[in-house]
Amino acid sequence: MKKILPIIAFFLFVVTPQIFAQTKVSGIVVDKSKQPIPFANVVFKNSSIGTVTNEDGRFYMESPNTYTTLVISSIGFSEKEITLTKSVNYNFTIELSEQQSLKEVVVYTGKTSKKNNPALDILRKIWEKKRKNGLYQFDQYQMEKYEKVEFDINSIDSAYKKQKIFKGMEFIFDHVDTSKVTGKTYLPIFVNEALVDVYGDNKIPKVKEITKANKTSGFEGNQQILSFIKDLYSDYNIYNNYIALFDKTFTSPLSTTGIDVYNYVLRDSAYIDKKWCYNIVFYPRRKNELTFKGDFWVNDTTFAIKKINMAVTKSANINWVKDIYVEQEFDVLSDSIFLLTKDYLMSDFAVNKKEKSKGVYGKRTTYYQNHKFNIEKPAKFYKEEVNFIDNEVYKKSDEYWEQNRFEKLTKDEEGVYKMLDTLQTVKAFKRLTDVVTILASGYINYEGFDFGPIFSTFGYNEVEGIRVQLGGRTYFGPNDPWRVQAFTAYGFDDNKFKYGFAGKWMIEKKNRIIISGGNRRDIEQLGASLTTTNDILARNFGSTAFFTTGSNGKLTDIGLTNAYIAMEPIKNLTFQTGVTYKTLESASPVFSLDYYTTMPTAENPAGVVKSKTVQSEFNIQATYTPNRRTIAYGVERSIANSPYTTFFVNYSQGYKGIIDSDFNYKKLEIYYKQPIIIGPLGRSNLILELGKTFGTVPLGLLSIVPGNQTFFTIDNTFSNLDYYEFITDTYATFQWNHDFNGRLFARIPFMRKLNWREFVGIKAAYGTVSDANRAINASGLVYVAPENPYWEYNAGIGNIFKVFRLDFSWRGNYLETVNTNRFTVKGSFGFYF
CATH class of the missing domain: 2.40.160.50 (membrane protein fhac: a member of the omp85/tpsb transporter family)
Known part of the structure; x- marks a missing residue:
């Protein structure tokens, strides 16, 4: 037994960090006069995981993997590396020095040039080939979709937990988690999952979705909430010139008019899933316009997007929404076809855009799989039902969901379901939802x-x-x-x-x-x-x-x-x-x-x-x-x-x-x-x-x-x-x-x-x-x-x-x-x- 103990100890020492490996980091990037540097690039070294600082120079990043070095760069400043001594590193203040010599690197200060900019040459190739990428290149397509929507109260702290409104509901705070985008704590109050078969015909053009299963926890009156969410988080295509979100029209970073509203910088190139890709950073030329900041990876031959991350700038003229973050991932099919496989959208609803303001997260995660192409269906198949509801889709068992989800629920997520179901029986929560219903209706x-x-x-x-x-x-x-x-x-x-x-x-x-x-x-x-x-x-x-x-x-x-x-x-x-x-x-x-x-x-x-x-x-x-x-x-x-x-x-x-x-x-x-x-x-x-x-x-x-x-x-x-x-x-x-x-x-x-x-x-x-x-x-x-x-x-x-x-x-x-x-x-x- 004594001989086994050292082996067990060694096993735990090696394996445990791998099981729980995770890196979290947040902070602010400033210049030598301590002024924030907006839209600076922050990445984990030797990875494609990165972000862009907001207009106040702040950033937050996390990864399930362990990284020990952070790389920070910005136009006109020297690149800087920061060693991460712990897995969780909050509130860094990182000072960048102005670049002294250009060497062979072309530096753009302020607004980037519209001439002799390699990023714009790549952007023009994206425009040229966008109709030959993704689902557009097929007459018909089919796929399975799994969608999870969640609403969370955010910025949970000890003072917040002590408010009288939560009397009798204190148990809900056992399920507080941390956002991977903002680093803020949050508490889920609504979760919905849906499994859907999607059919499309690009020649007509028509799209039909057939829901196979739908499950909700958090509120009664599911149909009103889900319809509201359906409009709030309407589908969008990043290749389009404009993206409609929250009844507003944002200029896409891939838009043919993007040159007039965005700055573009070619930051890096690397292999991603065995495909050579370029990394381009974009950020707005002017404040208060409906634009994004972020970056995307694009393939060097098909010029199809492999991955894109973008966030709405805080100065954008939009009310009641402090942050909007979009993340899309594309996988390669048959060596040259890039198809959307993951779409993540997070919004932070708040009364104002101050850093410490409390609000509600709205998150939608969508996965796509099992694509099939050029299977034609009669036109009448796409005819919309006038008034059809299949109540059976709301009655699927827990076993059905365990077998058919595209990704399994974590233990924390399983606990959230139980917490929300229990919450429905709490009188204080019922009173709260009644007040909201009265004001809305x-x-x-x-x-x-x-x-x-x-x-x-x-x-x-x-x-x-x-x-x-x-x-x-x-x-x-x-x-x-x-x-x-x-x-x-x-x-x-x-x-x-x-x-x-x-x-x-x-x-x-x-x-x-x-x-x-x-x-x-x-x-x-x-x-x-x-x-x-x-x-x-x-x-x-x-x-x-x-x-x-x-x-x-x-x-x-x-x-x-x-x-x-x-x-x-x-x-x-x-x-x-x-x-x-x-x-x-x-x-x-x-x-x-x-x-x-x-x-x-x-x-x-x-x-x-x-x-x-x-x-x-x-x-x-x-x-x-x-x-x-x-x-x-x-x-x-x-x-x-x-x-x-x-x-x-x-x-x-x-x-x-x-x-x-x-x-x-x-x-x-x-x-x-x-x-x-x-x-x-x-x-x-x-x-x-x-x-x-x-x-x-x-x-x-x-x-x-x-x-x-x-x-x-x-x-x-x-x-x-x-x-x-x-x-x-x-x-x-x-x-x-x-x-x-x-x-x-x-x-x-x-x-x-x-x-x-x-x-x-x-x-x-x-x-x-x-x-x-x-x-x-x-x-x-x-x-x-x-x-x-x-x-x-x-x-x-x-x-x-x-x-x-x-x-x-x-x-x-x-x-x-x-x-x-x-x-x-x-x-x-x-x-x-």
């Missing part, structure tokens, strides 16, 4: 019933005065096949109760055949939008705005009853038809909807006037929203992405005499919205609305060019118009709005740090009203139609304190109108990345 849920929306509880207008509203809806889950909702409201000035109720039921799931109906009696601001919907409980903001410019007493007492049937035979193409019965009457003594039923004559100069409009109407409409993604599979769905194209057409026909209906007429409405992403220049929205009413109708049934008398920006309205300023029966409106995403302000030195964003836009309206419709008008309101097209233009500043936007709008013509709004200022609040 606007409803308070109690045993299958939602009280709300809470944000509509109070309102104000000149007729009702202070308005109090209570309501609710049935809600058992996001996939409810039916829903009933109702509200009641009371105005303290008119002393009247209002009410509304509606219900809908999905009678067939595959094609989303839904029947709906309801009744409502309320006070409404007509003319606040042109294109109408049939949502019986919808109420525009102009009806209850607490603060308005000028009088908003032109309100209508509306009674509305409808019944509809809708279906979606093709994904994102919906048809709906039904009937509506409505009554319209002025709700204010300062406003009239009167019309002549008998025209004035010499014998009867007053004519016969009626104040109430009664109308029965048949309606059919179609809505097409390509590329829209939705949440859940029930009778109601939420939108999971933006922007997307919208095309809407509505045809209505009024029938006189049916249930005492007053008028015969036909009405056609068309709405078209097209978002356009213009790379680094931002995003535009084009909106076109067309409409015509055939027949003679009173004021309540005409089309009003929508004004905006609130102090807030409202989509699809004209900021310098009052309600009922322009009245039409034939109209065309056009709107163009553009968000530069801070591109212009980033070029102005003293404005860069503000991270403001600039907006511009123009709106125009054309319309006419027939002599017959003018003739029956007895309201006393003079009909003015914009036969000489009305227009206004605006410029705005957004991202003020991250949540506020100001729009300044100027009226282009019709300036002679009494009390005209030549210039207005509107504001809006919103949380945007």
